[in-house]
Structures are given as structure tokens and as C-alpha cells.
Amino acid sequence: MITLIYDGTFEGLLTAVFEIYEHKLTEVSICPEHLLKPNFFDAKRSIVSDTVKANRVLKGLHQRLAAGGVQRLYAAHLSEIAGEEDNLLGFIRYAFSTNETIEQDFGNKYVMRLSYVLKLVRREKHRMEAFVRFQKMADGIFYASVEPDFNVLPLILNHFKKRYADQKWIIYDIKRAYGIYYDLQDAVFIQLNFASSKQDGKTIISSYSEDETLYQALWKDYFKHVNIPARKNTKLHLQHVPKRYWKHLTEKI
Amino acid sequence: MNDERIREKLSILADAAKYDVSCASSGSKRKNHNKGLGDASNGICHTYTEDGRCVSLLKILLTNHCIFDCAYCVSRKSNDIKRAAFTVQEVVDLTMNFYRRNYIEGLFLSSGIFKDADFTMERLVRIAKKLRTEHKFNGYIHLKSIPGASDELMREAGLYADRLSVNLELPTEAGLKLLAPDKNQKDMIKPMNFIKNEIILRKEEKTLFKKAPLFAPAGQSTQMVIGATPENDRQILYTANHFYNSFNLKRVYYSGYVPVSNDNRLPGLSTAVPMVRENRLYQADWLMRFYGFNVREIVDQNNPHLDLDIDPKLSWAIRNLQHFPIDINKADLQLIVRVPGIGVESAKKIVSGRKFGKLNWEHLKAMGIAVNRARYFIVCNSQDFERRELSGTKIKQFILAESQSKYLKQKPNQLSLF
Numbered sequence: 001m002i003t004l005i006y007d008g009t010f011e012g013l014l015t016a017v018f019e020i021y022e023h024k025l026t027e028v029s030i031c032p033e034h035l036l037k038p039n040f041f042d043a044k045r046s047i048v049s050d051t052v053k054a055n056r057v058l059k060g061l062h063q064r065l066a067a068g069g070v071q072r073l074y075a076a077h078l079s080e081i082a083g084e085e086d087n088l089l090g091f092i093r094y095a096f097s098t099n100e101t102i103e104q105d106f107g108n109k110y111v112m113r114l115s116y117v118l119k120l121v122r123r124e125k126h127r128m129e130a131f132v133r134f135q136k137m138a139d140g141i142f143y144a145s146v147e148p149d150f151n152v153l154p155l156i157l158n159h160f161k162k163r164y165a166d167q168k169w170i171i172y173d174i175k176r177a178y179g180i181y182y183d184l185q186d187a188v189f190i191q192l193n194f195a196s197s198k199q200d201g202k203t204i205i206s207s208y209s210e211d212e213t214l215y216q217a218l219w220k221d222y223f224k225h226v227n228i229p230a231r232k233n234t235k236l237h238l239q240h241v242p243k244r245y246w247k248h249l250t251e252k253i
Numbered sequence: 254m255n256d257e258r259i260r261e262k263l264s265i266l267a268d269a270a271k272y273d274v275s276c277a278s279s280g281s282k283r284k285n286h287n288k289g290l291g292d293a294s295n296g297i298c299h300t301y302t303e304d305g306r307c308v309s310l311l312k313i314l315l316t317n318h319c320i321f322d323c324a325y326c327v328s329r330k331s332n333d334i335k336r337a338a339f340t341v342q343e344v345v346d347l348t349m350n351f352y353r354r355n356y357i358e359g360l361f362l363s364s365g366i367f368k369d370a371d372f373t374m375e376r377l378v379r380i381a382k383k384l385r386t387e388h389k390f391n392g393y394i395h396l397k398s399i400p401g402a403s404d405e406l407m408r409e410a411g412l413y414a415d416r417l418s419v420n421l422e423l424p425t426e427a428g429l430k431l432l433a434p435d436k437n438q439k440d441m442i443k444p445m446n447f448i449k450n451e452i453i454l455r456k457e458e459k460t461l462f463k464k465a466p467l468f469a470p471a472g473q474s475t476q477m478v479i480g481a482t483p484e485n486d487r488q489i490l491y492t493a494n495h496f497y498n499s500f501n502l503k504r505v506y507y508s509g510y511v512p513v514s515n516d517n518r519l520p521g522l523s524t525a526v527p528m529v530r531e532n533r534l535y536q537a538d539w540l541m542r543f544y545g546f547n548v549r550e551i552v553d554q555n556n557p558h559l560d561l562d563i564d565p566k567l568s569w570a571i572r573n574l575q576h577f578p579i580d581i582n583k584a585d586l587q588l589i590v591r592v593p594g595i596g597v598e599s600a601k602k603i604v605s606g607r608k609f610g611k612l613n614w615e616h617l618k619a620m621g622i623a624v625n626r627a628r629y630f631i632v633c634n635s636q637d638f639e640r641r642e643l644s645g646t647k648i649k650q651f652i653l654a655e656s657q658s659k660y661l662k663q664k665p666n667q668l669s670l671f
């Protein structure tokens with residue numbers, strides 16, 4: 001058994017797949033470096049992300065998979081679930097093993113697994129599209145913090161760019177310490193340096209735009225008043241809005 | 254703007270609007286074509302109320318003043334409550350500012366009737382127009398039309414709104430006479446017909462001239478209050494079916510009556526909201542729209558009410574055991590979707606998956622099928638299948654026994670679809 005260690009990027013994963021075919025490795029596992037256990041005794045090899053190699057694999061995948069197939073692999077990879085690389089590898093191997101398109105073979109465990117992980121990632125993407133709460137800052141930028149279960153920022157970028165085309169905004173993943181900034185032209189990935197400003201909530205509130213507090217209050221009022229107490233159903237409520245999302249939801253704070 | 258006053262208005266006018274249950278914001282195709290704000294093609298639920306309902310739109314009344322006296326409605330003239338009214342600009346500002354913060358997908362605006370129908374409708378239309386033209390707002394707008402409003406205003410409404418609705422209010426004319434004496438079904442059917450014809454007309458124009466304006470691209474819907482009057486489920490579903498077919502409705506909403514009055518024409522104030530019944534009606538509605546069921550298969554003379562214990566698909570299957578068991582590896586898609594425990598998505602997976610090899614129970618489980626329900630109705634690539642000749646009643650008992658614990662833990666008000 002040999003473990004290939006890669007940098008956690010999709011390009012890195014595809015490079016690893018290239019190496020596996022190049023060196024005809026069979027007993028192999030792929031692991032991102034940040035999850036590597038220090039007391040790991042198996043054979044290891046580090047993979048350096050390589051655009052040319054990754055593209056070779058991509059090209060092959062495009063030929064074997066239906067339109068959107070590569071995008072699906074990419075999205076599943078963003079789940080960052082520990083050990084998921086091996087399932088993706090299983091899927092890719094199955095795809096390369098035959099000339100048939102295998103993506104509808106729901107009797108196959110890798111195909112089924114991919115569809116399952118995709119469901120999780122897509123649910124998180126939808127949740128973020130729903131749960132982002134912008135706060136208008138004094139400088140006119142609309143700012144939102146999020147902490148998604150999976151790394152879905154790259155998947156929601158287009159949705160927000162299309163929708164909020166006439167306002168500047170930032171969506172920041174505090175768990176993964178990066179965000180998207182849209183400046184009325186382009187949406188780019190950014191990293192903010194919070195160290196210089198005190199991150200105690202107060203500093204944020206003091207930089208709100210003038211009407212921000214009123215609109216937050218109005219939204220909370222609204223949320224309270226659309227509720228019909230005679231229909232209370234806490235279980236269903238929690239199922240739709242799990243507690244871990246509450247701290248970023250204006251109406252639940 | 255006086256902060257306290259606007260907050261009070263919002264509280265009153267959101268409170269008064271919440272009994273209209275429709276909240277859908279999907280089905281439109283309005284794009285952000287002018288680099289303005291928003292698009293209306295997603296249908297996102299931004300949050301959920303504590304009763305578990307989707308919050309997608311800013312759903313408010315323009316005013317809860319009303320010249321009518323519908324018994325089931327909190328805003329009725331004779332009710333002693335606080336009244337309020339928004340200005341056009343206030344509704345525009347709320348919508349824009351909520352949308353910019355990603356709180357909502359758009360606006361669902363309806364109103365009590367002040368003065369007369371046209372006077373009220375004109376204001377609703379003005380709000381929609383202002384949002385679209387002055388503010389380049391491309392989010393979702395649903396206007397509830399005021400019964401009796403002129404065709405001219407309805408036409409204008411359709412140019413700015415994504416969806417228009419006319420509420421039937423009650424499933425039958427008789428019910429309407431009893432509880433809403435100021436209204437009659439003709440006043441509702443006329444605008445529905447108008448909207449239907451206008452949508453068809455605009456669609457034809459659209460194919461001729463690409464630039465022809467959109468007219469209510471998300472179609473029209475309606476709502477009926479359930480349980481305020483004694484109609485049975487058969488009457489309700491037949492009415493729904495009739496309106497789906499005759500007016501191309503996108504949705505019919507069923508709203509379990511929430512007691513708001515001790516009027517002796519109505520169920521008493523302590524009556525529970527018929528939530529299980531409401532949920533069964535929605536399930537039946539889905540069967541008609543997505544599962545290829547005819548309304549007569551769901552309810553008929555002998556079965557005028559939906560079974561409250563089990564969903565209508567299971568109920569149908571138990572009454573029609575002669576169709577089962579079906580072979581999952583051979584049967585047509587239309588038959589597979591009729592199996593209890595199998596939804597449309599999993600049925601499609603079965604049909605694609607079986608091309609690669611015969612499916613067994615493990616495969617079905619992995620595809621997300623509720624095998625503990627489906628097993629009474631199917632065979633697959635396995636020696637293990639239900640060999641007993643079970644009666645419908647027995648199957649129901651077994652299935653209920655298995656799901657019993659689940660049912661008991663949760664108050665059975667909103668159950669999932671199948």
C-alpha cells in the first residue's frame with residue numbers, strides 16, 4: 001500500500017491520478033497533506049500539482065463522462081470529506097475501465113457514492129444561497145460571514161454575482177479563512193486580515209451603514225410575525241434550519 | 254422615516270398576511286438583464302418559520318383595512334383589531350432593502366380592500382411598476398389580485414408581476430355564500446380567465462417577436478381554506494383538478510383553517526388546525542401533478558376522504574393490490590413511480606441503473622428507496638420477497654407498526670411527501 005500526498009486542490013488530485021496510471025499503482029490511497037497522520041508507517045510519496053498532467057486526466061474524463069461530469073467530480077471534491085479521494089479515484093478508474101458511460105450505473109458503489117456526496121454538497125450550496133445574510137457597511141459594501149460544512153464558496157460565486165450585480169459585496173468563509181469580493185465588475189477570491197481590527201462584534205457594528213440596524217430589526221420583526229403559533233412545529237423548523245447555522249442568521253440571533 | 258412607526262406597520266401587516274400559505278417563488282425566468290438587482294429563477298427558501306414553513310418572500314398586506322366581512326379572515330370589517338396601511342414608497346424600500354441583504358426572493362403583496370377594488374389594485378400595480386422601472390428590480394413579485402378589479406389593471410399587473418393569483422377562498426360556491434357573502438365565485442373566475450387568456454396571447458406574441466414583454470411568467474395560482482366549511486376531500490380535490498385543467502393554474506394551495514373568530518358559522522376557537530389533512534391534500538395534489546394519477550383514482554364516491562393515517566399513494570396501492578407486485582427490473586417508469594416508498598427521482602435512478610445489471614434490495618436501498626414500504630409491492634433480483642398473500646389491511650398494519658415510533662415522537666402536523 002502506498003499513499004500519495006497531495007496539496008488538497010483538484011488539480012493536485014488529478015495529478016495524483018495521472019501518477020497512478022503512469023506508474024501502474026494498484027494498492028494506492030490519496031491523502032491531502034493537512035490530514036496526514038504523523039505516525040503513518042505506510043510508504044508515502046508526495047505529489048506536486050502539475051497543470052499538464054492534470055489536464056491530460058481532465059481530457060480523458062471529458063471524453064468518458066457526460067457534460068457536467070467533471071463539474072460533478074469537482075463539486076464532490078469540495079466536500080473535503082476525509083478519505084473521499086479514494087472514492088473519487090474508484091469512480092475515475094471505473095470510468096476509464098470501459099468505453100461505456102458509467103454515470104447512470106447506480107448499482108455501482110462508486111457511482112452511488114458520488115451521487116450521495118454530491119447531494120450533500122449541493123444541499124450545502126443551496127443552504128448558503130439561502131442563509132447568507134448581508135450587512136450593509138458604512139462604506140456601502142454588503143458583508144456576510146459564513147461557515148459552511150463544505151467548501152462551497154466556488155460553487156455559489158456565480159449565483160451571487162448574477163443576483164447582486166449592482167452592489168459591492170463580500171462573502172467570507174471564516175472557517176477556511178477566505179472569501180469572495182465583488183466590486184461591481186468582477187468577483188475575486190480574497191483573504192482578509194482580521195488581526196489588525198479587533199474581532200469582537202463591536203467593531204463590526206460601529207461600521208454599519210446608517211440604516212443597517214433598522215433593517216435588521218425589521219427583518220426580525222417580520223420573522224416573528226409570519227409565524228403562526230397554532231401551527232408550531234419545532235422539529236421541522238430545526239430540520240430546515242439546523243442550529244449550527246443560527247449564529248450567522250440575523251433572524252435567529 | 255419614523256423607525257417605530259414602520260416597525261409597527263410591518264408587524265401588523267405581516268401578521269395579517271401570514272394566513273395566505275403560498276410562498277413559492279419559483280417558476281419564473283426573469284433574469285438580471287439590466288445589471289440591476291436580483292433575478293427570479295431560483296425559488297429559494299431563505300429561512301423557515303418556527304412552524305416549519307418556508308420563508309421566501311416578503312409577504313405583506315398593503316393595508317388590513319377592508320370594506321368586506323369574510324368570516325374566516327382576520328382583516329374582516331367587523332373584527333376589532335389595529336389597522337394600518339403602507340405607503341407605496343414604504344413597500345418599495347422594504348422590498349429593496351430586504352432583497353439586498355439576501356433575506357428574500359421578492360415580494361408577495363396582497364391587500365384588504367379600501368374604498369373599492371380598482372382603487373386598491375391600482376396601488377398594488379404602482380408598487381410593482383416602481384420596483385421594476387425605477388429600481389431595476391428583477392426579483393420575484395407575486396400580486397394577489399383584488400376581486401372585481403378591472404381588466405386594464407390586471408393587464409398592467411401581469412406586465413410587472415411574475416405571478417398573479419386570485420384566491421378561490423373556499424372550495425365551493427355554497428361555502429363562499431355562507432362565509433363571504435360580499436364575494437361570489439364569478440368575480441374570481443373572471444380574472445382567472447382573463448389571466449389565462451392573456452398568458453396564452455403573450456406566449457404567442459413571444460414566439461413571433463422575441464422582444465415582446467413577459468406577462469406573469471410564473472403563471473397564476475390560487476388558494477382554498479380547508480376545514481372552515483364542511484366540504485369533503487373529494488369535493489376539494491375535484492375543484493382543484495377542475496381549476497388546474499380549466500385555467501392552467503401552476504399551483505393550488507390548501508390552507509388549513511386557523512380559528513380566528515367565534516362566529517357560529519365557523520369551527521370554534523379551540524379547534525385544532527387540520528394540518529395532517531392539509532398535508533394529505535398536498536400529497537394528493539402531487540400525485541395528480543407529478544405522478545400521473547387521475548383525481549378519480551385518489552378519491553371517489555366510496556372514498557370521499559383521504560386516509561389520515563397513511564399517505565394517498567399507499568392508500569391507493571392498498572386498494573389496488575391487483576396491480577402488484579411489479580418487477581422493478583422490468584416495469585415501466587409510470588408504474589414504478591406508483592409504488593409506495595419510491596419517489597420520482599429514485600424511480601428514474603432505477604430505470605437508468607437497471608440497464609447495467611439487475612437490481613437487488615441492496616441497490617434499491619442505496620438509491621434511497623424506502624424498502625420497508627416498497628417491499629410489499631415489488632420483486633427484484635433476489636429470492637427474498639414477500640411470499641405471503643397479505644390483505645390491504647394487513648399491509649397497512651405492518652407499515653404503520655414500523656413507522657409508529659416515528660409518528661409518535663413527532664407531532665403529526667407536517668409529514669414529508671411519501
Ligand code: SF4
Binds near residue numbers: 320322323327330365
Ligand atoms: S376581502 Fe380579503 S381582506 Fe377583506 S375580509 Fe375578505 S378575505 Fe379579508
